[in-house]
Amino acid sequence: MHRSSSFPYNVDENFYNNPDLIRRLPVHDDYLPQPEAYLDYSNYGIPEEVTYKRYIGSGVSFISLIAENLLSHPFVVLRRQCQVHQNAQKYHLQPFTLMPVVWRLYQHQGVTTLWKGIGSVLLVRGMSLGVDDLISKVTPWPKEISWHSSLKQFFQHTLLKCVSLAIVTPFYSASFVETVQSDIASEKPGILDVFREGFMRMLHWGSSSNGRMLPIWALIVPTITLGLAKYMFSSIVRSISLRILTNKYIAHFEENGALPKDPYNSPAMQEIQLTASLIGTISSDILFYPFETVIHRIHLQGTRTIIDNLDTGKSVLPILTNFSGALDCYDSSIANEGVSGLYKGFGALLLQYTAHIAVLKMSHWFLTQVGNLVQSPKAKPVAQPPVKISPPAISNFSTSRSYLLP
Incomplete structure (x- = not known):
């Protein structure tokens, strides 16, 4: 819109760049704009608030990463020991039955008994990420895919995951033994x-040193x-959850008529992405829990491992099985323990994610309170006084509504 340089009254330049605001102005022959039509938001502090919300979202994401890799380890140890004990009398399907057992373990072995194998678990996870990255660099296989990826890229990405899992499997097996063996009956x-x-497991590719x-x-x-299967299912659930939560987020702002300038890059999207990722992880862990029990039992077979007896929390016992493979393990477990036998230690999984969600909620509340303390107070919008325009100064302009339209 062109206007004369001799235009007399002082109006912010942003006023002319906002057609929606201009359309809502009441037309008046003497005053333009009216006080209720133009508010000065220059000191309102909105960018600062957005910045603090981004910091809060990043902090919660970092705490979630710590909770997933460190704080959840004691629950992983408990559930794995339950899973491999095929003759256990207590299945620990509920979290409450584990409480007295954990207390007895603490009394007899100390708190470190729940943190055994933490170093090897982190090393194997880091190794898995490193192998993924290395394979993606020496091959054309993509490390990540999206809904817009081609079918060829999807199969290449799947192949990358298969090769990565195959390379890491022997080291995962060794790490798994460290997380379930008893501290008082085994060397650290x-x-x-x-x-x-x-590497010893890899050398015995076709046969094992133990019968x-x-x-x-x-x-x-x-x-x-x-x-x-867990990776694919988790990714699908995460994508669906992300789309549903994002649509609800956008619809909420559209109803209020205050859609952010970049809603897909707003601080709230950090929380949505974190929530969707957590939903995908929890869903896959619950759905594939029985199959995880089978895999863990065949990994431990023949390793001469002694575990803590979680029926009492006071003794130890050896694991002696003779499965010919995963299918034989599944059939034997169903025949001897029933379907519920494949869910042994499920209460530990419930405790794990209950604690995880509680930590995220408390950290979000704490970081919000800290942000409110350090954030500078917002200045209220100040109404600009009306400026009267003298007739000579607007002799070249029309005061009709058509002039205000772009």
């Missing part, structure tokens, strides 16, 4: 023992199948 492993044991220990090729196929 060294930091790098997981790599030594993993009952399954060869690594018999472990790779079911491990890849479970890992790939």
Whole structure:
């Protein structure tokens, strides 16, 4: 819109760049604009508020990462020990039955008994990420895909995950043993023992050094199948949840007529992405829990591992099984323990995600309170006084509504 340089009254330049605001102005022959039509938001502090919300979202995401890899480890140890004890009398399907057992473990072995194997678990997770990255660099296979990826990229990405899982399987097996063996009945492993044991498992590809220990090729196929199924299902649930939550978020603002300038890059989207990711992870862990029990039992077979007896929390016991493979393990477990036997230790999983969600809620509340304390107070919008325009100064302009339209 062109206006004369001799236009006399002082109006912010943003006023002319907002057609919606101009259309809502009441037309008056003497005063333009009216006080209720133009408010000065220059000191309102909206960018600062958005910045603090971004910091809060990043902080909660970081705490969620810590909770997933560190704080959840004691619950992982408990559920794995329950899963591999095929002769257990207590299934611990509810979280409450685990409380007295954990207390007895703490009394007899100390708090470190719930943190065994944490170093090897983190090393194997880091190794898995590193293998994914290495394969994606030496091959044309993409490390990540989206709904817009081609079918060829999808199969290449699936192949990348399969190769990565196959390489990591021997080391995952060694790490798993460290998380379930009893501290009072076994020697504490060294930091790098997981790599030594993993390479030993790889050397016995076709046969094992122990008669009952399954060869690594018999472990790779079911491990890849479970890992790939959990990954795909979690990704699908996460994408669906993200789309549903995003649509609700956009619809909420559209109803109020205050849609953000970039809604897909707003601080609220950080929370939505975190929530969708957590929903996908929880869903896959619950759905594939029985199959995880089977995989863990065949990984432990023949390793001569002694675990804590979670029926009492006061004794230890050896694990002696003789499965020929994953299918035989599944059939034997159903025949001897029933379907509920595949859900042993499910209460630990419920405790794990209950604690995870509680930590996220408390951290979000705490960071919000800290942000409110350090954030500078907002200045209220100040109404600009009307400026009267003298007739000579607007001799070249029309005061009709058509002039205000772009």
